[in-house]
Amino acid sequence: MADIRNLDDDLLTAEPADAEVRPDDRVDDERHDEENRLKPSFVSAVHDALEAGDKGAVYDLVEPLHAADIADLIELLEPRERAALASAISDLMSGDVIAELNDYVRDDLMDTLSAQAVAVIAEQLDTDDAVQLIEDLDEADQRAVMAELEPETRAAVSSALAYPEETAGRLMSRNFVAVPEHMSVGDLIDYLRENGDIEHDFFEVFVIDERHHPVGTCALNWVLTTPRNVKLTDLMKRDQTLIPVTMDQEEAALMFQKYALISAAVVDESGRLVGQMTVDDIVHIISEEAGEDALLMSGAGDGDINEPLREAYSSRVRWLIANLGTAVIASAIIAFFGAAIEQLVALAVLMPIVASIGGNAGTQTMAVAVRAIATNQLTRSNTRRILWREFRVALLNGGTIALLIGAATAVLFTPMMGVVIALAMVVNIAIAGLAGVLVPVIFERLDQDPAVASSVFVTMITDSMGFFAFLGLAVAMGLATL
Numbered sequence: 001m002a003d004i005r006n007l008d009d010d011l012l013t014a015e016p017a018d019a020e021v022r023p024d025d026r027v028d029d030e031r032h033d034e035e036n037r038l039k040p041s042f043v044s045a046v047h048d049a050l051e052a053g054d055k056g057a058v059y060d061l062v063e064p065l066h067a068a069d070i071a072d073l074i075e076l077l078e079p080r081e082r083a084a085l086a087s088a089i090s091d092l093m094s095g096d097v098i099a100e101l102n103d104y105v106r107d108d109l110m111d112t113l114s115a116q117a118v119a120v121i122a123e124q125l126d127t128d129d130a131v132q133l134i135e136d137l138d139e140a141d142q143r144a145v146m147a148e149l150e151p152e153t154r155a156a157v158s159s160a161l162a163y164p165e166e167t168a169g170r171l172m173s174r175n176f177v178a179v180p181e182h183m184s185v186g187d188l189i190d191y192l193r194e195n196g197d198i199e200h201d202f203f204e205v206f207v208i209d210e211r212h213h214p215v216g217t218c219a220l221n222w223v224l225t226t227p228r229n230v231k232l233t234d235l236m237k238r239d240q241t242l243i244p245v246t247m248d249q250e251e252a253a254l255m256f257q258k259y260a261l262i263s264a265a266v267v268d269e270s271g272r273l274v275g276q277m278t279v280d281d282i283v284h285i286i287s288e289e290a291g292e293d294a295l296l297m298s299g300a301g302d303g304d305i306n307e308p309l310r311e312a313y314s315s316r317v318r319w320l321i322a323n324l325g326t327a328v329i330a331s332a333i334i335a336f337f338g339a340a341i342e343q344l345v346a347l348a349v350l351m352p353i354v355a356s357i358g359g360n361a362g363t364q365t366m367a368v369a370v371r372a373i374a375t376n377q378l379t380r381s382n383t384r385r386i387l388w389r390e391f392r393v394a395l396l397n398g399g400t401i402a403l404l405i406g407a408a409t410a411v412l413f414t415p416m417m418g419v420v421i422a423l424a425m426v427v428n429i430a431i432a433g434l435a436g437v438l439v440p441v442i443f444e445r446l447d448q449d450p451a452v453a454s455s456v457f458v459t460m461i462t463d464s465m466g467f468f469a470f471l472g473l474a475v476a477m478g479l480a481t482l
Contacts, residue, residue: 031065038069043076050081055088062089071100074109083112095124098133104307107136115141119148127153127174128281131160135170159274168252169245171285172266172275178206181215185235186228188218203262203278207236212272214240214265242267243277249285254376256282319456326460330355333464337471340480346413347474350421354470357401358428358462365390365436366458373440373450387437394433398426420477424470428462431469435461 031042042061049057062070062085070092074082086093086109098106098121110118110133118137122130122145134145134157142161146154156174163169179188188205205223207216216236226235241259243252243266255261256279266275307315334341334351341347368390372378378386402422410418435458440450474480 031069038072038076043073046073046085047077047081050077050084050088058085058088059092062092067094067096068100070097071102075102075105079108082109086112093121095121095129099125099129103136106133110137110141115144116148118145122149122157123153127156127160128171131157131170135161135165163245166249167245168243168247168249168266168277169275171249171252171281172243172245172277173281174275175202176206176265176273176276177202178208178212178214178273179232181207181209181233181236183207183232184228185223185226185230185232188223188232189228201278202276206265206273206276207232208273214242214267214273216240217265240265242271245269245274250374252277253282253285257286257375323456323459326456327463329460330463330467333467333471337467337475337482339482340471340475343480344474346417347471347480350409350413350417351467351470353405354421354424354428355463355466357405357425358432358466359459361394361397361429362432362436362458362462363455365394365433366440366454367436369437369440370451370454373444378437378441383437383441387434390433390437391430394430395426397433398429401429402426416477416479417474420473420479421470424466424473427469428466431465432458432462 031038033039046058046061049061062073065073070089074085074097077085082105098109101109113121118133118141122133125133130153134142137145146157149157159174160170160172177192179191183191203220205218205220206214207218209215216233216238217240218232218236222235241255241261241264243255243264245266245268252264256264256277261279263276263278265273266277268274337347369378369386372386402425405425406418406422408418409421439454439457439461443450443454475482
């Protein structure tokens with residue numbers, strides 16, 4: 001891990017960023033456009049100051065920005081400029097800024113810092129954010145950073161890293177308020193007032209038994225509006241949603257969405273309370289998973305503009321090669337009907353229309369199916385019903401498109417050609433509807449992400465069957481011969 005001395009020294013001696021209360025409303029016409037993005041002119045001014053080596057000017061430009069805007073600025077600059085910017089504004093490089101950075105940009109920036117400097121940043125973060133920072137480091141760098149952490153932070157991070165990636169154990173916060181069930185409301189209020197080290201935000205208090213198992217929760221508004229002598233056991237809500245540490249983050253997000261949760265207790269294998277997840281964690285998960293699914297459906301890998309060139313190439317080219325293989329199948333079908341196409345030029349003119357409309361219909365259905373699987377709306381219990389529903393939708397769509405293209409073809413070419421393309425359109429759109437559901441479902445049954453390049457296979461099916469249906473019907477009806 002490289003060592004930039006000035007940046008390291010400033011990070012090690014800087015006061016925590018939260019020592020000064022920084023307003024969140026520093027959005028102005030000078031730095032932001034109407035859509036709250038940093039103006040190109042402002043980014044250029046920072047770039048010019050960096051090129052001139054004027055750290056003072058850089059600091060003056062960046063200092064008014066919110067942490068999220070500083071992270072955006074770092075991402076907008078050239079990779080070679082990012083370390084220089086971080087050095088110029090080192091005391092503004094708080095944990096909040098690091099937490100907002102794109103994963104690839106953050107990793108590159110961490111590589112320019114010593115283990116001690118990374119540890120300083122990690123200490124400023126919530127445990128879950130510190131885990132995300134450290135988990136992406138190389139194994140040797142992880143050990144070096146862990147050695148520099150405070151014992152309490154080191155134990156929390158080590159515990160989180162022991163859980164699989166993208167599980168509740170990795171993402172949960174170890175900062176929560178839990179009290180024994182024998183307390184009264186007055187006892188709880190006194191406890192909260194006397195413990196000045198409770199710095200994190202919390203929305204409810206977890207009530208636990210002697211085994212540290214959660215037995216209920218008390219919302220803060222209940223505590224504030226209830227007489228002091230009321231026992232927590234009489235006030236608390238006993239029905240609660242508990243999240244196992246090994247639960248996948250996407251499943252946890254679905255639980256928050258389904259039960260309208262603000263926070264939820266995370267329990268280990270023995271049922272002990274070990275952390276909590278809050279709605280702000282879930283917002284990030286939902287955004288991340290939604291973007292990931294959209295990219296996977298296209299075979300674009302991570303789809304991150306900051307992704308290293310080699311990784312971007314590797315993740316995309318394999319699906320393009322797969323697409324090439326599926327395109328060969330469609331070409332083989334066209335070659336089989338080559339003699340018929342030579343006899344009737346209209347077939348060559350019209351067959352791309354059949355394949356294109358079928359592909360779009362399949363993509364529509366596939367997008368609906370992938371989302372339904374991701375949100376647990378499409379399960380083993382209702383697969384047949386959803387398949388039948390989408391098939392009927394496809395028939396209705398196919399019939400409508402068939403009437404339009406059939407009438408136009410009959411006028412421009414021959415009535416028989418209009419009938420052929422109309423029938424082919426109905427067949428292909430119906431097959432597209434089935435494929436759009438079946439391909440993601442098959443992926444899900446094989447324990448694979450249903451979004452993974454489903455479009456490659458759906459497109460192959462719709463193109464191949466579209467060509468086969470159209471050309472086959474033309475031959476069957478005597479418009480051409482093989």
